[in-house]
Amino acid sequence: xxxxxxxxxxxxxxxxxxxxxxxxxxxxxxxxxxxxxxxxxxxxxxxxxxxxxxxxxxxxxxxxxxxxxxxxxxxxxxxxxxxxxxxxxxxxxxxxxxxxxxxxxxxxxxxxxxxxxxxxxxxxxxxxxxxxxxxxxxxxxxxxxxxxxxxxxxxxxxxxxxxxxxxxxxxxxxxxxxxxxxxxxxxxxxxxxxxxxxxxxxxxxxxxxxxxxxxxxxxxxxxxxxxxxxxxxxxxxxxxxxxxxxxxxxxxxxxxxxxxxxxxxxxxxxxxxxxxxxxxxxxxxxxxxxxxxxxxxxxxxxxxxxxx
Amino acid sequence: xxxxxxxxxxxxxxxxxxxxxxxxxxxxxxxxxxxxxxxxxxxxxxxxxxxxxxxxxxxxxxxxxxxxxxxxxxxxxxxxxxxxxxxxxxxxxxxxxxxxxxxxxxxxxxxxxxxxxxxxxxxxxxxxxxxxxxxxxxxxxxxxxxxxxxxxxxxxxxxxxxxxxxxxxxxxxxxxxxxxxxxxxxxxxxxxxxxxxxxxxxxxxxxxxxxxxxxxxxxxxxxxxxxxxxxxxxxxxxxxxxxxxxxxx
Ligand SMILES: Cc1cc2nc3c(=O)[nH]c(=O)nc-3n(C[C@H](O)[C@H](O)[C@H](O)COP(=O)(O)OP(=O)(O)OC[C@H]3O[C@@H](n4cnc5c(N)ncnc54)[C@H](O)[C@@H]3O)c2cc1C
Numbered sequence: 001x002x003x004x005x006x007x008x009x010x011x012x013x014x015x016x017x018x019x020x021x022x023x024x025x026x027x028x029x030x031x032x033x034x035x036x037x038x039x040x041x042x043x044x045x046x047x048x049x050x051x052x053x054x055x056x057x058x059x060x061x062x063x064x065x066x067x068x069x070x071x072x073x074x075x076x077x078x079x080x081x082x083x084x085x086x087x088x089x090x091x092x093x094x095x096x097x098x099x100x101x102x103x104x105x106x107x108x109x110x111x112x113x114x115x116x117x118x119x120x121x122x123x124x125x126x127x128x129x130x131x132x133x134x135x136x137x138x139x140x141x142x143x144x145x146x147x148x149x150x151x152x153x154x155x156x157x158x159x160x161x162x163x164x165x166x167x168x169x170x171x172x173x174x175x176x177x178x179x180x181x182x183x184x185x186x187x188x189x190x191x192x193x194x195x196x197x198x199x200x201x202x203x204x205x206x207x208x209x210x211x212x213x214x215x216x217x218x219x220x221x222x223x224x225x226x227x228x229x230x231x232x233x234x235x236x237x238x239x240x241x242x243x244x245x246x247x248x249x250x251x252x253x254x255x256x257x258x259x260x261x262x263x264x265x266x267x268x269x270x271x272x273x274x275x276x277x278x279x280x281x282x283x284x285x286x287x288x289x290x291x292x293x294x295x296x297x298x299x300x301x302x303x304x305x306x307x308x
Numbered sequence: 309x310x311x312x313x314x315x316x317x318x319x320x321x322x323x324x325x326x327x328x329x330x331x332x333x334x335x336x337x338x339x340x341x342x343x344x345x346x347x348x349x350x351x352x353x354x355x356x357x358x359x360x361x362x363x364x365x366x367x368x369x370x371x372x373x374x375x376x377x378x379x380x381x382x383x384x385x386x387x388x389x390x391x392x393x394x395x396x397x398x399x400x401x402x403x404x405x406x407x408x409x410x411x412x413x414x415x416x417x418x419x420x421x422x423x424x425x426x427x428x429x430x431x432x433x434x435x436x437x438x439x440x441x442x443x444x445x446x447x448x449x450x451x452x453x454x455x456x457x458x459x460x461x462x463x464x465x466x467x468x469x470x471x472x473x474x475x476x477x478x479x480x481x482x483x484x485x486x487x488x489x490x491x492x493x494x495x496x497x498x499x500x501x502x503x504x505x506x507x508x509x510x511x512x513x514x515x516x517x518x519x520x521x522x523x524x525x526x527x528x529x530x531x532x533x534x535x536x537x538x539x540x541x542x543x544x545x546x547x548x549x550x551x552x553x554x555x556x557x
Contacts, residue, residue: 104438290537
């Protein structure tokens, strides 16, 4: 068996999600190649070559792959993927965008968001916002899979794979990249953070997130939010944790002024330790919290900052 | 311009589903069913385009059991012009859904397809992307903004790092994220009017689509249960416990 892993990167650095995906691939048991598709991304290919267990890096370096537009990525993946038994990508907004398109070009179903590899053809994936776990088996000749990164550890360094260039070019004109607005932050990325403190509607407005930031500074934490907080415009959309936002599983998740709707829990209930701060002792978040503090967040957050 | 929207019948987003006793699926007996929330946003977006004069007709399609008529009626009450029910009692996997939608696009001559980015039951997030591949159309997934301009559509997409805008030729496939719009409620007169709007019925077989899938669900199990821990009385106690008991700070 040979497995093709699609690298997650921004043309200059390899993203950790790739490392989680390689670990999932290694549990399938086969030779692992990595595809780095981008523009001016030799450094990414070199980094990918150092991941332990990787045999070969395929570098598709062309302007048509610069923004990993699905309309170019899918034909490339489908073309290269023909000679593999498995194609894996992280279930990030990148992988979720281009991989199903590649699967359809290969005329196979995709298995989304796996959290466990049972065997080379059998996988476990959450359904119903994580309220059930389905074990699915596929007989497709090429198994196309996205991987929930929080369910797999990061692969180690120490490999020395060869880097091979692909000259396959998938230029197209039907979709044009216009612009990207990326949130700038000094804080750790949500999906990679060891500690996350998230605010919900209870925060009342965006300015009050300063209270969370002060605590986050002390803990080296990332800041997250519920959908209600994002919808109300307190913070940008990429802060959202949940079924439709980011799936996180840090060592410590502190939910502040968040009620604990199923869709929010879907994104954080695999955290190691959960703390809930909420003034309503009936709030469902307490049902999953290891430590619950029934209190007014405006009183408690400054105290917490002091105590750390 | 003709717009096609997908409407899936799913369990209501606020129902707490449980795995059935024989571990083959979830127990939906008597559960409240609804339009998938992302599909509802797709319907709303299409109707706004029609109201703005950019579209002539909005066709809602549902693939599912006879009872999915209800969700089509809701889509009609919200303002869609007509419905198509592709009736089947089988679970239809994303690739087959995409193949069915493609036959409808070809038959109806569709300029823009708006679908939910995922359905909250199977959580696949695949159909729009697959349909775009099969039709060789561009795709604007996870849209939080969509604007028609000079025969093209500019779609702003929610991505992990923030937002990305792409411009797509038409025909195109757009999949909705939650912040694209806030769906309206159907008014009583519109609900009454919707009863007279046409719904055509067909089947996957009539459309020539084989819906068998090579992916089988072997079993369904509940997730590991997380139990409530303890309540602490003060910040001091909390910090103490995090340091000495949980050892996470
Ligand atoms: C299809 C779909 C997808 C969704 N996806 C997501 C998702 O990905 N992520 C997500 O988060 N949600 C998602 N939701 C929304 C979800 O259902 C909830 O509406 C949302 O999570 C609620 O956010 P909240 O807990 O901040 O707000 P609320 O439910 O309004 O809770 C606010 C909480 O703050 C507490 N509070 C208020 N003031 C204070 C105070 N001074 N001190 C202490 N506590 C206080 C209140 O007691 C309350 O518990 C989705 C919904 C749907 C239908």
